[in-house]
Amino acid sequence: xxxxxxxxxxxxxxxxxxxxxxxxxxxxxxxxxxxxxxxxxxxxxxxxxxxxxxxxxxxxxxxxxxxxxxxxxxxxxxxxxxxxxxxxxxxxxxxxxxxxxxxxxxxxxxxxxxxxxxxxxxxxxxxxxxxxxxxxxxxxxxxxxxxxxxxxxxxxxxxxxxxxxxxxxxxxxxxxxxxxxxxxxxxxxxxxxxxxxxxxxx
Amino acid sequence: xxxxxxxxxxxxxxxxxxxxxxxxxxxxxxxxxxxxxxxxxxxxxxxxxxxxxxxxxxxxxxxxxxxxxxxxxxxxxxxxxxxxxxxxxxxxxxxxxxxxxxxxxxxxxxxxxxxxxxxxxxxxxxxxxxxxxxxxxxxxxxxxxxxxxxxxxxxxxxxxxxxxxxxxxxxxxxxxxxxxxxxxxxxxxxxxxxxxxxxxxxxxxxxxxxxxxxxxxxxxxxxxxxxxxxxxxxxxxxxxxxxxxxxxxxxxxxxxxxxxxxxxxxxxxxxxxxx
Numbered sequence: 444x445x446x447x448x449x450x451x452x453x454x455x456x457x458x459x460x461x462x463x464x465x466x467x468x469x470x471x472x473x474x475x476x477x478x479x480x481x482x483x484x485x486x487x488x489x490x491x492x493x494x495x496x497x498x499x500x501x502x503x504x505x506x507x508x509x510x511x512x513x514x515x516x517x518x519x520x521x522x523x524x525x526x527x528x529x530x531x532x533x534x535x536x537x538x539x540x541x542x543x544x545x546x547x548x549x550x551x552x553x554x555x556x557x558x559x560x561x562x563x564x565x566x567x568x569x570x571x572x573x574x575x576x577x578x579x580x581x582x583x584x585x586x587x588x589x590x591x592x593x594x595x596x597x598x599x600x601x602x603x604x605x606x607x608x609x610x611x612x613x614x615x616x617x618x619x620x621x622x623x624x625x626x627x628x629x630x631x632x633x634x635x636x637x638x639x640x641x642x643x644x645x
Numbered sequence: 646x647x648x649x650x651x652x653x654x655x656x657x658x659x660x661x662x663x664x665x666x667x668x669x670x671x672x673x674x675x676x677x678x679x680x681x682x683x684x685x686x687x688x689x690x691x692x693x694x695x696x697x698x699x700x701x702x703x704x705x706x707x708x709x710x711x712x713x714x715x716x717x718x719x720x721x722x723x724x725x726x727x728x729x730x731x732x733x734x735x736x737x738x739x740x741x742x743x744x745x746x747x748x749x750x751x752x753x754x755x756x757x758x759x760x761x762x763x764x765x766x767x768x769x770x771x772x773x774x775x776x777x778x779x780x781x782x783x784x785x786x787x788x789x790x791x792x793x794x795x796x797x798x799x800x801x802x803x804x805x806x807x808x809x810x811x812x813x814x815x816x817x818x819x820x821x822x823x824x825x826x827x828x829x830x831x832x833x834x835x836x837x838x839x840x841x842x843x844x845x846x847x848x849x850x851x852x853x854x855x856x857x858x859x860x861x862x863x864x865x866x867x868x869x870x871x872x873x874x875x876x877x878x879x880x881x882x883x884x885x886x887x888x889x890x891x892x893x894x895x896x897x898x899x900x901x902x903x904x905x906x907x908x909x910x911x912x913x914x915x916x917x918x919x920x
Contacts, residue, residue, distance in 0.1 A: 519905055574902060607902070607905070611892055612891060612892020613885050614888055625880060625881075
């Protein structure tokens with residue numbers, strides 16, 4: 444089992460390294476308002492495509508993980524979710540946690556995809572904030588009053604990626620930091636155990 | 646009270662903002678002991694998701710009680726209600742309940758100095774009570790009149806009273822000291838429920854309970870994920886309530902976001918994949 448995990452981890456590392464190599468030669472362009480807006484537009488288009496595909500739940504979750512990895516700054520989000528507990532973590536622990544976090548988020552939010560069947564998200568406004576851009580959108584779910592979804596986009600990772608999301612004012616990163624903190628407490632702060640368990644969580 | 650902390654329209658927006666910021670001091674100055682909504686940290690701490698919960702231990706006990714009530718009674722009853730009653734009838738009951746709250750909303754909007762919104766509540770009440778057959782349907786929305794929703798908790802927020810400590814109320818769930826006072830005041834001042842010659846008896850109370858059951862039943866997956874699938878449902882419910890409530894009450898567009906790239910644990914923003 445540990446070797447299996449190692450293989451997967453190495454595979455992921457290689458895959459990610461390959462992916463990042465392919466974007467390296469492209470000069471990093473400064474993030475603009477229209478760039479940030481475009482990112483969210485295309486994220487929304489990708490999500491809408493998955494919802495419309497009518498695939499099985501597990502296939503949708505895989506698709507969602509791919510979309511999350513493509514559009515979100517997963518490393519910084521995972522670190523923020525880990526919070527102060529991350530300070531004492533080793534580099535390899537942080538790496539393993541980041542990978543586990545990506546799958547956990549994909550499952551946790553991907554499982555709710557069926558609620559979004561027939562939904563539509565419209566980008567409303569974009570404005571500069573100190574950490575990048577704030578993109579406000581309105582989500583229209585069938586049979587429900589529209590609600591506000593806000594994405595925060597930054598290029599501090601070298602690529603334009605979203606790093607936080609607010610649904611009617613509820614901060615996704617802060618919610619996850621609270622949850623991860625509680626999960627760690629349950630394991631008496633043992634990060635390795637949390638990372639091992641995260642495959643079944645979310 | 647109204648002479649000192651008057652509704653919003655009595656003073657300029659800038660002055661209002663100033664008072665909001667100094668809400669806690671003004672509370673203390675007025676000796677607003679009964680409201681107990683004073684003394685909480687205000688400003689940036691709260692806006693960035695801060696939690697002021699000095700009664701956490703007691704609150705957690707109430708939370709355990711609420712979870713029990715939900716598990717044994719409220720959740721199954723609500724799911725049964727939503728599944729059994731056809732959607733159009735359930736919608737009608739919800740419209741009815743919402744319509745009964747319009748007069749109270751109007752009074753609160755007036756107290757907040759939001760005259761346009763007060764007029765909207767009045768128009769909705771008149772249209773839905775007449776054309777909407779006693780409020781069982783919502784033609785006002787079909788006519789393009791927007792839905793409104795407010796409460797005395799919001800009125801107090803507009804008056805500059807701080808949100809106070811977080812409290813979890815039995816049966817009602819997450820709240821703050823300010824909102825708990827608001828619930829009480831709204832309950833006892835609802836012109837419909839407590840009219841002397843009340844033709845509706847306790848219809849308002851029953852309608853409210855049905856509306857809550859409808860919400861619990863319809864958003865069952867979301868509520869279940871918070872109450873039963875999170876590692877610490879108390880902390881999750883607290884965080885989600887506070888953030889959503891502050892979002893509802895805020896009407897400025899400030900940049901109060903926490904920058905994770907600035908976080909103390911942000912120095913680690915080297916390549917996480919580097920060996």
